[in-house]
Amino acid sequence: MNQSALHKISYGMYLVSAKKDERFNGQIANTVFQLTAQPPVIAVSINKENLTHEFIQAAQGFAVSVLTADTPMPFIGRFGFKSGRDIDKFAGVNYKLGKSGLPIVLENSCAYLEVEVMKEIDVGTHTLFIGKLVDAEIINDNEPLTYADYHQVKRGKSPKTAPTYIKNG
Numbered sequence: 001m002n003q004s005a006l007h008k009i010s011y012g013m014y015l016v017s018a019k020k021d022e023r024f025n026g027q028i029a030n031t032v033f034q035l036t037a038q039p040p041v042i043a044v045s046i047n048k049e050n051l052t053h054e055f056i057q058a059a060q061g062f063a064v065s066v067l068t069a070d071t072p073m074p075f076i077g078r079f080g081f082k083s084g085r086d087i088d089k090f091a092g093v094n095y096k097l098g099k100s101g102l103p104i105v106l107e108n109s110c111a112y113l114e115v116e117v118m119k120e121i122d123v124g125t126h127t128l129f130i131g132k133l134v135d136a137e138i139i140n141d142n143e144p145l146t147y148a149d150y151h152q153v154k155r156g157k158s159p160k161t162a163p164t165y166i167k168n169g
Helices: 003-008 051-059 073-080 147-152
Strands: 014-020 023-029 032-036 041-047 061-067 095-097 103-105 109-122 126-138
Touching: 014 041, 014 051, 014 103, 023 041, 023 051, 023 073, 023 103, 041 051, 041 061, 041 109, 051 061, 061 103, 061 126, 103 109
Parallel strands: none
Antiparallel strands: 014 023, 014 061, 032 041, 041 126, 061 109, 095 103, 109 126
């Protein structure tokens, strides 16, 4: 079986954030998707080892910032390849608090979604968080970053905790 065929599935690039107590954390994710339109229901797949997973469970919600095509690699690296256990990812980053008190990253984003978790599904290494949309806004008309552009144009890699990671792939 050639698992590289999975790379042909189209994805976007997102910054998923949540809070626990008074701390914020966020991570890069490519598996954010709309499940239904009426009511609007959104899902995200998060690795159980990631700090963001713990924060989403604590907040029972998450925010999604849709990253723009011109998002610089150091910004992606900050949220995608560093742990909130080691650094404050939000230090010096332009964000606001949403209706649910969740941090919404405005920097390098063209839109955001704020989601209240309705259900968690255990899918092995990851949890699929499913929730209802409680707020959404367009920030600007910039083009969103696709996962294909992240790999082909920016030469980005998939971390081992990504749902799309394929060993030696």
